[in-house]
Amino acid sequence: MITLNELRRSFADLDAAELDRWIDNRWIRPEKRRGAYVFHEIDVARAHLVAELRELAIDDEALPLVLSLLDQLYGVRRQMKLLYQAIDAQPEEVRRTLLVAVRASAAPMDGADADPEGDGA
Numbered sequence: 387m388i389t390l391n392e393l394r395r396s397f398a399d400l401d402a403a404e405l406d407r408w409i410d411n412r413w414i415r416p417e418k419r420r421g422a423y424v425f426h427e428i429d430v431a432r433a434h435l436v437a438e439l440r441e442l443a444i445d446d447e448a449l450p451l452v453l454s455l456l457d458q459l460y461g462v463r464r465q466m467k468l469l470y471q472a473i474d475a476q477p478e479e480v481r482r483t484l485l486v487a488v489r490a491s492a493a494p495m496d497g498a499d500a501d502p503e504g505d506g507a
Contacts, residue, residue, distance in 0.1 A: 390416070390423040393430060397437060408436055411446075413453060 394402055408414050409423065414432045416423040425433070435456070436449070444452055473484055 387424050387426055388430065390425070393425050393433060396430070397433070400437065405433075408433065411450070413449060 388396075390405075394400070394405055397405065409416065413436050414425075414429050416425045416429050418424070436453070439449060439452055473481060476484070
């Protein structure tokens with residue numbers, strides 16, 4: 387964990403008012419302890435992400451949407467990792483059955499539905 391001053395020092399080109407605005411807009415969400423902000427590793431990473439997005443000229447109106455979409459993407463990624471771990475813990479026969487089912491359901495997405503008759507013509 388780091389303090390607000392430590393976080394400010396890690397961003398050479400960012401003034402204190404701008405960082406305060408990021409907190410006020412809840413683009414980064416530090417914990418408040420004894421009247422002072424404390425930043426966890428995830429908060430620091432998010433601050434770097436906000437800084438990178440600002441460098442890409444993402445404006446104040448679009449930034450919440452971009453952050454929300456990225457949060458959703460990271461959430462799905464975490465869920466997929468948990469799903470993979472659960473599948474990996476299954477017996478080989480179950481994993482093979484799941485693989486066949488996934489391949490069968492993914493085939494239409496891969497363009498296999500271009501020939502609905504299935505005769506190759």
